[in-house]
Amino acid sequence: MRQIFYLIAFACLATAATITGTAFDSKLEPTTALIHVNTTPSQTIVAKNGSYSFEAPAGFYRIIAFSPENYSTQVQIEVNTQGTYKVDLILFTKDIDIGSSELNELNQLATENEIEAPSASDREFPLIPLLAAIAICAAAGVYLYTRWKGKEKQAQIPALPPAETNHAKHAEENRGEHEIIATQVVQTSQSLTKDQERVLHEIQKSNGRITQKELRKVLADWSEAKVSMEVTELEEKGAITKLKKGRGNVLRTR
Numbered sequence: 523m524r525q526i527f528y529l530i531a532f533a534c535l536a537t538a539a540t541i542t543g544t545a546f547d548s549k550l551e552p553t554t555a556l557i558h559v560n561t562t563p564s565q566t567i568v569a570k571n572g573s574y575s576f577e578a579p580a581g582f583y584r585i586i587a588f589s590p591e592n593y594s595t596q597v598q599i600e601v602n603t604q605g606t607y608k609v610d611l612i613l614f615t616k617d618i619d620i621g622s623s624e625l626n627e628l629n630q631l632a633t634e635n636e637i638e639a640p641s642a643s644d645r646e647f648p649l650i651p652l653l654a655a656i657a658i659c660a661a662a663g664v665y666l667y668t669r670w671k672g673k674e675k676q677a678q679i680p681a682l683p684p685a686e687t688n689h690a691k692h693a694e695e696n697r698g699e700h701e702i703i704a705t706q707v708v709q710t711s712q713s714l715t716k717d718q719e720r721v722l723h724e725i726q727k728s729n730g731r732i733t734q735k736e737l738r739k740v741l742a743d744w745s746e747a748k749v750s751m752e753v754t755e756l757e758e759k760g761a762i763t764k765l766k767k768g769r770g771n772v773l774r775t776r
Contacts, residue, residue, distance in 0.1 A: 584599075722756060
């Protein structure tokens with residue numbers, strides 16, 4: 523009976539599609555990851571440089587990935603025809619829902635390859651990394667406020683008048699710097715259209731990173747085709763980078 527099962531599985535894989543892609547960390551750099559897909563039988567590999575590839579017949583699948591830093595992600599994918607399906611994975615969370623059987627299989631392979639797989643405590647207490655992030659943000663806020671107060675006090679102290687020769691020298695240097703900056707601004711404005719500047723402005727408003735789906739919602743007065751065209755132009759001009767995430771794209775300013 524087992525031989526029949528394996529024959530059926532190999533027959534399906536003979537007409538299967540290829541699921542491939544790259545695992546990225548939160549900084550969008552390729553990262554080593556433990557990647558699992560729930561085919562029949564299930565498949566699990568260690569992507570040493572982030573790159574992975576699976577063979578899968580038609581069906582709905584869940585791909586799960588874990589990095590050595592214990593960050594993770596999961597995506598759903600539907601395979602309905604032969605060919606290659608490119609699915610990039612961005613690992614940025616520690617809170618992921620995974621069954622006990624899958625967890626045991628991942629733990630076993632993680633131990634063999636010295637990668638930290640998720641534990642039950644990681645899934646039950648996602649509040650710990652959130653509290654750590656809040657503490658870091660609070661410390662950064664105190665630091666920036668202290669620097670701002672220090673600059674404000676320095677601005678209240680009257681500066682001594684410089685010598686006439688030094689004043690002329692600094693004026694000449696400042697004029698040269700202003701000319702360089704003005705030239706750069708003119709070149710930038712000439713290289714981008716007004717529509718492209720609008721797209722770039724919306725990405726910068728989102729801390730330099732936004733999904734293409736969210737961008738279409740912001741630019742609701744544009745058609746989906748126009749948004750896609752302007753994004754492609756910006757990518758070709760080197761103003762932004764575009765990474766595949768599931769069925770959508772993540773846009774990031776350079």
